[in-house]
Every structure is written in C-alpha cells, then in structure tokens.
Amino acid sequence: MALLSQNRFPRLWLTMQMAIGGNACKQALATQYYSSQKNVLEIGCSVGNISSAFLAFPDLTFTGIDIDQRAIDLAKQRFRDAPNFNFSLRSLEELSRQGETFDYVIFAGILHHVDDETGLNLLKNAVKCTEPGGKLVIYEPEAVKSSDGWLMKSFYSHLEQGQYLRSRDQLKHLVEEAGIHLESIEDRMVSPGIVKRPYVARFNLIVGRPGGN
Numbered sequence: 001m002a003l004l005s006q007n008r009f010p011r012l013w014l015t016m017q018m019a020i021g022g023n024a025c026k027q028a029l030a031t032q033y034y035s036s037q038k039n040v041l042e043i044g045c046s047v048g049n050i051s052s053a054f055l056a057f058p059d060l061t062f063t064g065i066d067i068d069q070r071a072i073d074l075a076k077q078r079f080r081d082a083p084n085f086n087f088s089l090r091s092l093e094e095l096s097r098q099g100e101t102f103d104y105v106i107f108a109g110i111l112h113h114v115d116d117e118t119g120l121n122l123l124k125n126a127v128k129c130t131e132p133g134g135k136l137v138i139y140e141p142e143a144v145k146s147s148d149g150w151l152m153k154s155f156y157s158h159l160e161q162g163q164y165l166r167s168r169d170q171l172k173h174l175v176e177e178a179g180i181h182l183e184s185i186e187d188r189m190v191s192p193g194i195v196k197r198p199y200v201a202r203f204n205l206i207v208g209r210p211g212g213n
C-alpha cells in the first residue's frame with residue numbers, strides 16, 4: 001500500500017480514503033467537539049479529506065497546512081469555491097512565529113507519522129497558535145494490541161502507513177509534555193466505509209487546551 005502514497009498519487013489516495021479509509025468516522029471525530037469557533041486550523045490537512053467536514057459551517061475561516069506540495073495543490077483545487085478555506089505549505093513554526101492564532105486546532109492522524117521529537121515540537125508550536133480558551137483536538141490510530149481481532153491486525157499491517165503508532169498512554173504523555181491540559185481522552189472505533197461495522201481501527205481522541213488557561 002505504500003505505493004498508493006498521498007504524495008505520489010494524491011487523487012487516488014483521496015479515493016481510497018473515502019472508500020475504505022474511515023473518512024466518515026474520522027470527520028465525525030474532527031467535528032464532534034466543534035462549537036461555533038471562528039478560526040479553525042488543521043495541521044497535516046493533506047488534500048482536505050477531513051477539512052471538508054467543516055464546509056457544513058459557513059461562518060468559520062479554515063486554514064489547512066501541510067508539508068506536501070501536491071496534496072496542498074489538490075486541496076486548493078477541491079476547495080476553490082470556498083473562499084473561507086485556505087490551504088498552504090506554511091509550517092507550523094512559521095504560523096507561530098507570525099503570531100497567528102486559532103480557536104480550534106486539529107491534529108488528525110499526523111502524529112503517528114512523526115517521531116516523538118518532531119511530534120513534541122509540532123504540539124508545542126500548536127499550543128502557541130491556540131488562543132487562550134481555544135481547543136486542541138488530536139486523534140490518532142492507536143497501536144494494535146495483542147488482544148485485537150485478526151481483521152484489525154490485518155487492516156493495520158496492510159493499510160496503515162504510519163511508522164510511529166503509539167499506545168494511548170504514550171500519546172497522552174506526548175500531549176501533556178507539550179503543555180496541553182487534557183480535558184478528555186476517549187477510545188473511538190473506526191470502520192472503513194460509511195457502514196458502522198466492521199471496526200478496523202481504534203483511535204485515541206484527545207481534547208485539550210493550552211496549559212495555564
């Protein structure tokens with residue numbers, strides 16, 4: 001499945017995400033804690049597959065950033081009729097240096113693609129970009145456990161491309177180390193398509209706010 005990577009074939013990758021990538025479940029995770037915030041940031045937005053859930057909220061400004069030029073090009077093309085949606089190759093460090101702030105900040109399935117040092121750095125910069133009182137919503141597939149069923153194990157081994165899958169405790173530790181105050185952490189089962197079963201992944205969904213608020 002590495003052949004079907006987003007940076008080589010972004011449109012095909014998007015089709016796969018929509019067909020068997022659990023997009024419907026993941027979009028529900030991204031929007032579940034959204035409550036009319038005005039400025040949304042998605043870090044690692046790719047082609048905008050999760051971002052599109054926010055088209056349902058016309059009054060917000062949505063900023064998506066990613067390090068993959070081809071993914072961003074496709075996102076721009078897909079959202080060309082939505083002037084309140086901006087996608088760019090800017091890094092999170094750049095946003096934080098420029099003092100840009102947001103009140104709903106999403107990490108959707110990006111941290112399991114980066115090592116702890118990079119993840120910590122991203123999370124710390126995300127804290128700087130979150131307004132006091134703003135929310136950080138982070139969800140990642142949890143590493144499979146020996147007690148998980150064969151279908152989930154098979155799905156992970158054939159389709160999951162992240163090299164840094166973490167346990168719930170490891171993810172929680174990373175998030176707290178970055179100075180994020182945890183409001184909740186939940187396990188969410190994800191099915192591949194639009195039907196509810198079978199489950200093929202377990203995500204840890206964290207809602208937090210910048211520490212000290």
Ligand SMILES: C[S@@+](CC[C@H](N)C(=O)[O-])C[C@H]1O[C@@H](n2cnc3c(N)ncnc32)[C@H](O)[C@@H]1O
Nearest residue numbers: 043044045046049050065066067068108109110
């Ligand atoms: C698995 S994709 C997730 C895409 C989308 N958020 C979703 O849930 O479908 C992970 C994305 O994170 C991006 N990414 C990896 N490291 C990044 C970084 N340091 N800054 C921004 N994006 C990054 C990758 O290019 C990729 O588009």
